[in-house]
Structure formats: C-alpha cells, structure tokens
Amino acid sequence: KAGVTQTPRYLIKTRGQQVTLSCSPISGHRSVSWYQQTPGQGLQFLFEYFSETQRNKGNFPGRFSGRQFSNSRSEMNVSTLELGDSALYLCATGSSGANVLTFGAGSRLTVL
C-alpha cells in the first residue's frame, strides 16, 4: 500500500509569509500527527488530528495551526513566518489505537 505522502517536499519562503503543508495518510489511517525537526530542538510534537478533530497540541505558538479533512488528509499552516521556523516538518499517521506511527518523508521549509 502507498505510504504517507507529504507535499511539497521543499519550499523557500520569506519572513512574514505564510505556508501550507499537506499530508495524505496511508489508507485506513485516521490519525495524523505533525512534528517539527530542527538541529537545535530535535523532534517536537506539533499536533495530532483524528476524525477531523484536534486531539493533542504541542507547545507551539498560535501561528501554527492545522486541520484534517473527511478523507483523513491533513494540512498544517504557519502564518507570519520567522527565520526560526526553518525546519523539516514531518507527518506521521496511524490507525485508531495503533502503537506504531508511519512517517512521511517530510517537507523541508527554509525561511529567508
């Protein structure tokens, strides 16, 4: 079966702009989580969506938001981009109650 698909894979933005990243989960996976990976902070949890509802939220400012659609696809949005938002954004999906998350290849965001 197809894996977790994240688009776009690479993007460059400037400070103040906004960005939307997309994640299509493995068929049947209803949980979608987002993580930010940076060299300094490592992997940090952003939020998790399940059945179109945000189930968990990490310690990030309100500029970071997300949503999930009825087909389980998820988007995350970052508004008013800052240089520190440059990171690899990883999406991870799982079935209800699953113990293992499957990660996508990530979207690498560079903010200039």
Place this chain on the structure above:
Amino acid sequence: AQSVAQPEDQVNVAEGNPLTVKCTYSVSGNPYLFWYVQYPNRGLQFLLKYITGDNLVKGSYGFEAEFNKSQTSFHLKKPSALVSDSALYFCAVRDMDYGNNRLAFGKGNQVVVIP
C-alpha cells in the same frame, strides 16, 4: 511528561563489529518504547517497539533492543554493523499523559559505520 535520553551524540563503529545505541527513559506507569531510524533527506522509519512481554525485542534489518526495567534503559543493538547502517537513530516513548499517538523523542544518535 514522559521522556527519553540518548546520552551520546555520535557512535562510531567499524563494519562487522557490534553496534549499541543507548537510550534511557523516564515514565510514569508502563513504558511504550520505540526505535526509529532516519536516513538523509528521509522521514523516520520504524525499527522496533517494546510494549510488553519479552525484554529482548527483535526488529527490522537485524536490529534488536533490550528492555531493562531496573535500569530504565532500552538500548538498541546489532551484532554486526554494516556501512549501510550509518544513519540517525531516535529512541522514543509514547507520552501517555497526552494520548496514544504523541511520541517524545530523544535528541538522536548519529551512527557512523567505518568500512
């Protein structure tokens, strides 16, 4: 909150030698522990997990991990390292305070296998 610690930044090992990547955890209650590997410009790939049962867990690509409750450790091991094992390895614990699919990751260990 639950947490894991990976004390070493980088592990160097000669090809063919045993590989060990260390991880210690701090949890309230029973731990759900995982190892993931990340190759350059890729996402994380699942290697193995410990939920319950045997303390020695076998996973993908010849990796195994030993759960030690008294030492609160979950070290990743491979009997004979390959050059292709060079990658970034993450230990993670399910953060049960917040729900099933929230993982707390260690900082990661860069493994370098020297030919």
